[in-house]
Amino acid sequence: MSSSTQSPQSPKSPKGKVTSPAPAVAPTPLSAEAQDAAGILPATYWTEQPLPEEDVDDGASSLGSFNSTTASLSTSIYRYREVHGRTYHAEIGNAESWEPNDQRHVDAMEIVHHAILVHMGGKLYFSPLEQKKVQKVLDIATGAGLWAVDFADEFPNAEVIGTDVTPIQPSWVPPNVQFEIEDCNQQWTWPANTFDFINLRSLMGVVDDWNALYRNAYRVAKPGGYVECYTTSSRFLSDDGSVKEGSSLDQWGRVFREGGKKLGRTFSVYEEDLQRKCMEAAGFVDIEFKDIQVPIGVWHPEKEEAERGLWWKLAVEADLEGWINYMWNAVLGWSPDEAKAFARHLKRDLNNPKIHGYFMGRVAWGRKPE
Numbered sequence: 164m165s166s167s168t169q170s171p172q173s174p175k176s177p178k179g180k181v182t183s184p185a186p187a188v189a190p191t192p193l194s195a196e197a198q199d200a201a202g203i204l205p206a207t208y209w210t211e212q213p214l215p216e217e218d219v220d221d222g223a224s225s226l227g228s229f230n231s232t233t234a235s236l237s238t239s240i241y242r243y244r245e246v247h248g249r250t251y252h253a254e255i256g257n258a259e260s261w262e263p264n265d266q267r268h269v270d271a272m273e274i275v276h277h278a279i280l281v282h283m284g285g286k287l288y289f290s291p292l293e294q295k296k297v298q299k300v301l302d303i304a305t306g307a308g309l310w311a312v313d314f315a316d317e318f319p320n321a322e323v324i325g326t327d328v329t330p331i332q333p334s335w336v337p338p339n340v341q342f343e344i345e346d347c348n349q350q351w352t353w354p355a356n357t358f359d360f361i362n363l364r365s366l367m368g369v370v371d372d373w374n375a376l377y378r379n380a381y382r383v384a385k386p387g388g389y390v391e392c393y394t395t396s397s398r399f400l401s402d403d404g405s406v407k408e409g410s411s412l413d414q415w416g417r418v419f420r421e422g423g424k425k426l427g428r429t430f431s432v433y434e435e436d437l438q439r440k441c442m443e444a445a446g447f448v449d450i451e452f453k454d455i456q457v458p459i460g461v462w463h464p465e466k467e468e469a470e471r472g473l474w475w476k477l478a479v480e481a482d483l484e485g486w487i488n489y490m491w492n493a494v495l496g497w498s499p500d501e502a503k504a505f506a507r508h509l510k511r512d513l514n515n516p517k518i519h520g521y522f523m524g525r526v527a528w529g530r531k532p533e
């Protein structure tokens with residue numbers, strides 16, 4: 164977290180872009196046949212396997228009805244859907260998020276921020292930015308807003324704007340940060356040639372058209388400005404076969420990938436090489452990549468690698484139910500108890516030193532020509 168002088172801010176409201184409220188119903192779950200075809204095991208596979216009772220904290224699973232409901236709070240940007248006791252943003256266009264926006268999940272997002280920093284060797288970016296030249300910065304889908312806050316600390320003379328569809332950002336932030344409510348899947352409203360740096364971090368399952376996202380970024384980047392995108396792969400792999408087909412780690416990726424297809428917002432950004440393809444198509448040049456392997460859990464014998472894995476494990480465990488709630492309930496149609504049984508197996512596997520799972524992270528950056 165940042166240590167700079169901070170001042171209270173609140174997110175700006177949407178810039179007249181709300182055309183219709185989001186549907187207040189969950190998507191129809193995938194059929195049993197479709198789940199089977201995608202290699203997704205049925206809920207009974209997990210509920211029928213014995214496991215110790217403890218481990219998964221029930222969090223907010225107050226187990227309401229399966230259908231989402233829209234809570235009636237006073238202003239539109241605070242109108243949330245509720246799925247099995249967790250809240251989700253529901254207001255702008257069709258920007259229905261798969262991630263909860265309640266405090267428990269925001270806490271987990273903050274740990275993810277730290278995990279990514281550890282993952283990137285303490286760096287907030289890899290683009291060759293020049294401190295003196297960076298005046299205006301955009302952080303798309305900023306989440307808990309910590310990247311924007313840390314970047315603003317590092318670049319005190321830059322104005323940093325973080326956007327999101329849901330107002331979960333902190334209110335005490337450095338004076339050079341502001342948060343705005345914006346749907347990144349709509350035409351961006353900033354004028355052309357505005358930003359020196361645009362950050363697109365962890366947008367798996369968020370973006371409905373990656374080409375359009377990069378076209379927007381290209382238009383609003385200043386000539387000579389950079390766009391940078393961090394993504395993780397959607398698969399857990401292992402070099403020794405210890406991540407087995409049908410294991411909880413294997414199923415995690417399958418469900419997210421199928422869920423992403425169903426929602427029209429892919430989780431396979433890494434596998435589909437979208438950073439490269441869409442950056443090139445939009446016109447960015449001097450494109451560079453950095454791939455970093457993350458051994459999930461603490462099995463790796465090297466300290467640095469094990470530390471990366473530890474932070475990601477902590478980030479997942481901080482809100483296991485929140486990460487899976489939407490996909491497993493709304494997309495697969497499982498009951499909360501069934502999802503919870505899966506979560507218990509996942510937690511056990513994340514802590515099993517004999518399972519040598521890892522995933523890939525990729526940072527990709529490019530420059531808008533002068």
Ligand SMILES: C[S@@+](CC[C@H](N)C(=O)[O-])C[C@H]1O[C@@H](n2cnc3c(N)ncnc32)[C@H](O)[C@@H]1O
Binds near residue numbers: 308348365
């Ligand atoms: C995985 S979090 C990433 C947060 C942040 N970029 C980071 O790296 O810490 C995804 C964020 O996207 C936001 N989001 C989902 N749909 C969005 C949309 N259409 N436009 C803007 N933000 C969106 C969610 O509210 C959530 O805060």
